[in-house]
Amino acid sequence: MKRLLIPLAAASLSAAALALPADAAPDWVTDNLAPKPADAYGVANFWLDADGAALRKATQYHWDAKDVSKLVATQSKDGSPDGKPGLTAPTGTTGKPARAQNVNLPKTIGKVFFLDHAGNYRWCSATSIQSRHRNLVATAGHCVYETGKDVYDKWVFVPGYYQGKTPWGIYPGAYAFTAYDLDTYDDYDGDFAFVAVHNGFALSGQKQVTAKEFKAWAGDKWTKPRQISAEEYAKCVLNLGECWSEGEDKAADIVGPDHPDAVVEKTEVDEKTYQDAKTGRGQGFKFGEPVPEPVSKADWDAYKGLGKKGEDAYGNFTITHFYTQKWIKPGTSRKYYEAQYFIGMAKDMGRLGDVVGGQGFAWNQPRGQKVTVFGYPAAPHPDGDKPYTGVTPKWCSGKTGTKTYQVNTFRVEEHQVLKCSMTPGADGGPWLMKYDNGKRTGYVNGVTSMFHDQDGNDRVDFISSAYFDGEVADVYNKANYAETKSIVGPNGELLN
Structure with a gap:
């Protein structure tokens, strides 16, 4: 050699x-x-x-x-x-x-x-x-x-x-x-x-820690976002925590069915409005067939909605619902997050x-x-x-x-x-x-x-x-x- x-x-x-x-x-x-x-x-x-x-x-x-x-x-x-x-x-x-x-x-x-x-x-x-x-x-x-x-x-x-x-x-x-x-x-x-x-070493799981413990940790560590409410977000900001928001609050817009962002929603109407509506694809058109809902006698008596109440010869009670189409561009809402801190635990194997x-x-x-x-x-x-x-x-x-x-x-x-x-x-x-x-x-x-x-x-x-x-x-x-x-x-x- x-x-x-x-x-x-x-x-x-x-x-x-x-x-x-x-x-x-x-x-x-x-x-x-x-x-x-x-x-x-x-x-x-x-x-x-x-x-x-x-x-x-x-x-x-x-x-x-x-x-x-x-x-x-x-x-x-x-x-x-x-x-x-x-x-x-x-x-x-x-x-x-x-x-x-x-x-x-x-x-x-x-x-x-x-x-x-x-x-x-x-x-x-x-x-x-x-x-x-x-x-x-x-x-x-x-x-x-x-x-x-x-x-x-x-x-x-x-x-x-x-x-x-x-x-x-x-x-x-x-x-x-x-x-x-x-x-x-x-x-x-x-x-x-x-x-x-x-x-050698082996990973032995993870542990959630405080921000202070996270900062001091020399090993593997990471953060994960947790969604919180607007009230929790305000409290987090007040306490100088690590939190943030994304997006904006914006109402839905009424649009036509051909709009690239349009989605269809159903709107409950009374029977006459449903029967007068056209069949097809468009604002106010019928949304599917009427939907019968079996209910108890108590719910049937208390019902005050737009649906049609019905009772058959056997004592079965129903409420039939009628829907029309509504085409909208969905709105958005602001979301709020705070950081969660995790450290990776390891074991020395020798x-x-x-x-x-x-x-x-x-x-x-x-x-x-x-x-x-x-x-x-x-x-x-x-x-x-x-x-x-x-x-x-x-x-x-x-x-x-x-x-x-x-x-x-x-x-x-x-x-x-x-x-x-x-x-x-x-x-x-x-x-x-x-x-x-x-x-x-x-x-x-x-x-x-x-x-x-x-x-x-x-x-x-x-x-x-x-x-x-x-x-x-x-x-x-x-x-x-x-x-x-x-x-x-x-x-x-x-x-x-």
Whole structure:
């Protein structure tokens, strides 16, 4: 893998992470996503608003299913380790290991959501990974960086995501770490990223407050209008409240039936006036047929209106009403409103690794390792068949290839591969070595980068990942030092 780029300075990173020998060139690159709590809160609220409407609107990262590339095996059978193999142990949140025949889904996996530069709502697959501050997400580099250059907007991780629901909270990205190869050359040998995320939080409803409380609130807040009477409006103005009026009081005008704003009203008349009226469309014309109304004897006796009173041989009493047309342009009335103040309540969910655990990390491992790969496939195969929905996670299991592979169109020289039919949407999903089905933990030894059709039948049959060598481990180690914090306080308030 090529040498990585000198990073941008980040004041919030630990000084230990930045300490390097004077003659050594740093071999990692980082970019800010939303390091400030206020920005991170706004990003998360963008996705959570309207009961997760934006989350449900998102589609998988766009990959042209008609342009699935082929792999070319190289001569190397040993891969390309650049040092000794290494492992970082996972952390879990599960209890006693369970015995199961099927593959148990890890609690750490989920989706990352972001806006691409065209404004499209997108998602990829990802996992929580063990780190010093229990705040790190592993995914594909192209799920964080667009064409290897700039980071995506409004980037968040949602573990356990399902149809707009965020069961363990939403975790806004703070800092992204990736390879110079991807950042500069869009080289998929470096198609991986580690993202340090803030503490997760969940929205927990709304609360109506006073104007003073509203002004002091640092979190999400909004006003709603409430219609009030003219008397309430006068009182509100007197007390210097936030109130306003709209429209004007204006009486209705008599107009012809052809007036563009005309509406017809019925006017009750006596029987003679109704019978003398014409049938048709116009002022004073008959309005429908006479309308008989059954009434009680008491109402019949008390009635003094224009209708015709009637009684049949069985003692049933009726009043028949007669109507003519009246065409008017409706009047208007002034309406009065006052503001109601609401604040959005939020709950701090804690650090990502404390909530869902974190997978381990492995590098410089021999080829031919057994791995279990998880992801949310959604796109169709090149032939148009669409076996996956992207709603629930799927998995593949097997041994990785013993050779390195090239994909010339993406500058790939040393990908590792696995026979698997998952389609795009699984991008960024973890390749877990030594997966313990009971503990639901393993070691991230790759992330899904590309999809391939080796036998030419227009079906994805292989997926590939960047080979995790010592330089990937170096990027991981630098991301390991990135510190983040809570963005909402114990009362749901936004922290500084």
